[in-house]
Amino acid sequence: MFRKKLLEKGLRYAQNKKIRMEIIADDVKNIDKYVKKEVYDLILFWGSSLPHIDLKSFDKIIGYCHEALKKGGYVIIDQRDTIFDIILRYKDIILDRIDPPVINIHVSFDPIEGCYERIYMNLVTGDYVKLKNYVWAPFIIEYVLEKNTFRNVKTIMKRLRNIRRPITIAQK
Numbered sequence: 001m002f003r004k005k006l007l008e009k010g011l012r013y014a015q016n017k018k019i020r021m022e023i024i025a026d027d028v029k030n031i032d033k034y035v036k037k038e039v040y041d042l043i044l045f046w047g048s049s050l051p052h053i054d055l056k057s058f059d060k061i062i063g064y065c066h067e068a069l070k071k072g073g074y075v076i077i078d079q080r081d082t083i084f085d086i087i088l089r090y091k092d093i094i095l096d097r098i099d100p101p102v103i104n105i106h107v108s109f110d111p112i113e114g115c116y117e118r119i120y121m122n123l124v125t126g127d128y129v130k131l132k133n134y135v136w137a138p139f140i141i142e143y144v145l146e147k148n149t150f151r152n153v154k155t156i157m158k159r160l161r162n163i164r165r166p167i168t169i170a171q172k
Contacts, residue, residue, distance in 0.1 A: 029057050031064045038070045045077040051133040055114060055140070062148045069172040075150065077168045083137040086116075100124045138166040145170040 007023050014021035024034050028049065043065045050058065065075050096102040100122055107117040107130060114135050121128035138155040145153045150170035157164050 028053065028061055031061050035064045035068050037067055040068050041070055041073045043069060043073070043075045045075070045079070047078060048080045050077070050079045050136045050141075051082060052131075054134050055144075059144050059147065062144050062150075066148050066150065066172060071172055073172045075145070075170050075172075077141055079136050079138075079141060079166060079168070080163075081137045081166055082133070082135045086135065096120065138168055141168045142170075 007025065011021060011023060022040075026034075028045075053061070062075070069075065090106075092106045094104050096104045101124060102120060102122050104118045104120045107119055109116040113132075115132045116135070117130055117132050119128050119130050142153050142155060145168065150172060153168065153170040155166045155168045158167050159165075
């Protein structure tokens with residue numbers, strides 16, 4: 001889910017800097033409704049959105065991104081290395097948020113689909129949702145970009161909020 005205030009702040013910043021920017025707030029799997037050929041200079045996936053996208057859908061989405069970018073345009077993908085996180089830090093129960101208190105609980109792992117399921121529960125209201133989380137690592141993202149004929153594909157490690165995170169950059 002997107003944060004409307006942050007999007008509005010980014011849009012105001014772009015307008016002040018005379019940068020033409022379009023915000024599309026929709027499920028990325030619906031990208032085919034928005035694709036205009038060779039219109040964009042930059043497409044940005046920010047905030048670890050990939051755990052909600054399976055590999056086949058991501059491959060299709062990246063294909064649409066390639067169509068939408070101008071020659072020389074860039075795609076930038078910010079994504080936690082969830083495979084590394086699982087190996088080192090996976091826990092059956094995690095306190096996800098303090099206010100309101102939300103826990104998430106391991107349900108299952110599906111190595112065929114490449115995902116694990118967790119239940120996220122609000123401890124105050126008792127409301128919960130079960131979600132699939134797909135596993136990602138930089139080498140998978142780089143492979144999909146190269147498969148879709150992006151060039152100059154590279155991943156750099158950046159420190160964001162005291163956590164080292166991979167950011168993958170590719171050019172059309």
